[in-house]
Amino acid sequence: MFDHHAFYISDGTAITAETVGHATLSQFEMQIEHVTLPFIENIEMAKKVVSRINQIYAANGKMPLVFYTFVDQQLKEIIEHAKAVCFDVLIPFTSKVELALGVTATPKLHRTHSMKTNRYDYRIEAMNYALANDDGQTMQNYADADVILVGVSRSGKTPTSIYLALNYGIKAANYPFIEDDMDELTLPAILKNNKKKLFGLTIDAKRLAAIRNERYANxxxxxxRQCRMELREVERLYRKSKIPFINTTSFSVEEISAKIMSEMALERFNH
Amino acid sequence: MFDHHAFYISDGTAITAETVGHATLSQFEMQIEHVTLPFIENIEMAKKVVSRINQIYAANGKMPLVFYTFVDQQLKEIIEHAKAVCFDVLIPFTSKVELALGVTATPKLHRTHSMKTNRYDYRIEAMNYALANDDGQTMQNYADADVILVGVSRSGKTPTSIYLALNYGIKAANYPFIEDDMDELTLPAILKNNKKKLFGLTIDAKRLAAIRNERYANxxxxxxRQCRMELREVERLYRKSKIPFINTTSFSVEEISAKIMSEMALERFNH
Incomplete structure (x- = not known):
């Protein structure tokens, strides 16, 4: 049973409303049922949303929390008549920016997560790059890389490469150190020649063993034992070769990516 | 030359501060230099940030806009002493939730984009699924799919599959209709057996030709002519077989994904 219902509603993707709502509510110890309703683009849809919200209130006596962004003012007003605690996610900041800078906002539909503002082509190009240069399958394109992630098998290279591409337009190749390399692990020439682009991933041995066991049990x-050996070798290499690295064990792909962007001073959409 | 500088700062990933800041500022017609500073985790780092902000103000006489979320109150207060227009991104909503529900917030570090709140394992599993079931390379796993994207080559299937996996933990396979299929295009048996999972992508012929020309010019x-023919055939198939579909030409991967989630009534992290 849920303590409360939270809605994230927009005439766009609702990603902004969701981000703010999730961040706000993650500070509270409650069981919350989350409902996202993107592209509420006409009066009929907006009225349906309102009756859905009102039904929940009628059923359990608790006002749902409604986080929203709307460009269309008429739709917004319909939503605001719901029996809910309403959060117009951008209003507090918009008014303050207007006051501080003495300029007026000109809202546009699908402003934040649209093609125009998201440098679509860069991101798709970067993603194609990440897929083509995943797992050391080709190494002749490293001149184009913004960053080359290195690490043992299953330490998080692929998801991180793809996240960096999709979200930041970063061209991230990745190269795996495999078992055959482990006797006296050194940097292959191709990596030595791109040393400033290298970023290492490592992970706790127990976690790595658990991940690998899901694929190839026993x-x-x-x-x-094998995981410990490989990790000891790569960490030694990182230190010896002064390759910056991160232990990914307790971090999400967002956190790992943000740290890499920051430590490598990577600029998003810089092509 | 930039009209203004905007900073997005946090002792976490700064993704929430960025999302709110970008969404707010996208409503204003200004040239803005965006700077994201994640993981500002100690007093020394916070003080450096403040002097960086103050230098910009001293240099151009315009107060930077600073969007931030901090769990550490001491660090937050340091940032708030910068010569800037300050936006504590979560405060307006947090106080209102506290008032409305009569409960108190208990902020935790890295709350929003951490492993715990992001169902890390689901997302990585979904991403591995998307990569393994990309471009029709295997079709024996469709029973596990939440959705199967179909469309002609380069209509946006791969980026959408991966975005759905990474952001929502959705297992999205994708299947390409290729030229050899185009004479009397019909659904292969494997797709017929999974018909309720199918979602079609289409795209304007000119845009498709431009994308394909980047890879295989002329x-x-x-x-x-070829793009037009393929698109006419797949759109005819979508209509005949009642497969829901979207024209991706003017949409970002966020928008396409949000529409698919909504139209297919997919639940995030439902495994």
């Missing part, structure tokens, strides 16, 4: 590859 | 594959 294999040597997934054994704790 | 090929038959990239010709406007």
């Amino acid at each position: 294999s040597k590859y997934a054994s704790l | 090929s038959k594959y990239a010709s406007l």
Whole structure:
């Protein structure tokens, strides 16, 4: 049973409303049922949303929390008549910017997560780059890379490369250190020649063994002993070669990516 | 030359501050230099940020706009002493939720974009699924799919599949209709058996030809005539087979994904 219902509503993607709502509500210890309703683009749809909200209130006596952004003022007013605690997510900041800068806002539909503001082509190009240069499958394109992630198998290279591409337009290649390399692990020439682009990932051995066991249960590859050995070798290499690195064990792909952007001083959409 | 500087600062990823800041500022017609500073985790770092902000103000006489979220109150107060227009991104909503529900917020570090709140394992599993089931390379796993995207080559299937996986933990396979299929295009048996999971992508022929020309310039594959023919055939199939579909030409991957989530009534992290 949920303590409360929260709605995220917009005539666009509702991503902004969701981000603010999730961030706000994550500070409270409550069981919340989250409902996202994007592209509420006409009066009929808006009225349906209102009756859905009102039904929940009628059923359990608790006002839903409604986070929203609307460009269309008429639709917004319809939503604001719902029996709910309403949060117009951008209003507090918009008014303050207007006051501080002495300029007036000119809202546009689908402003934030549209093609125009998101440098669509850069991101798709970067994603194609990440997929083509995943897991060391080609290494002749490293001159184009913004960053080359290195690490042992299953330390988080692929998701991080793709996240960097999709969200920031960063061209991230990745290169795996495999078991055959582990006797006296050194940097291959192709990586040495791109040393300033290297960023290392590492992970706790127990976590790595658990991840590998999901794929290849009870294999040597997934054994704790093997994982420990590989991680010891790569971490030694990172230190010796002064490659910046991060232990990904307790971080999400967002956190890992934000740290890499920051430590490598990468600029988004810089092509 | 920039009209203004905007900073997005946090002791976490700064993704929430960025989202709110970008959405707010996209409503204003100004040239803005955007600077994101994540993981400002100690007093020394916070003080450096403040002097960076103050230098900009001293240099051009315009107060930077600073959007931030901090769990650490001491760090937050340091930032708030900068010569800037300050936006504590969560405060307006947090106070209102506290009032409305009669409960108190208990902020935690890295709350929003951390592993715990992001269902990390689901998302990585979904991403591995998307990569393994990209472009029709395997079709025996469709029973596990939440959605199967179909469309001609380069209509946006791969980026959308991966975005759905990384952001929502949705298992999205994708299947390409290729030229050999185009004479009397019908649904292959494997797709017929999973018909309720199908979602079609289409795109304007000119845009498709431009995208294909980047890869294979002046090929038959990239010709406007070929693109028109393929798109006419797939759109006819979508209509005949009652497959919901979207024209991706003017939409970002966020918008396409949000529309698919909504139209297919997909639930995030439902595994």
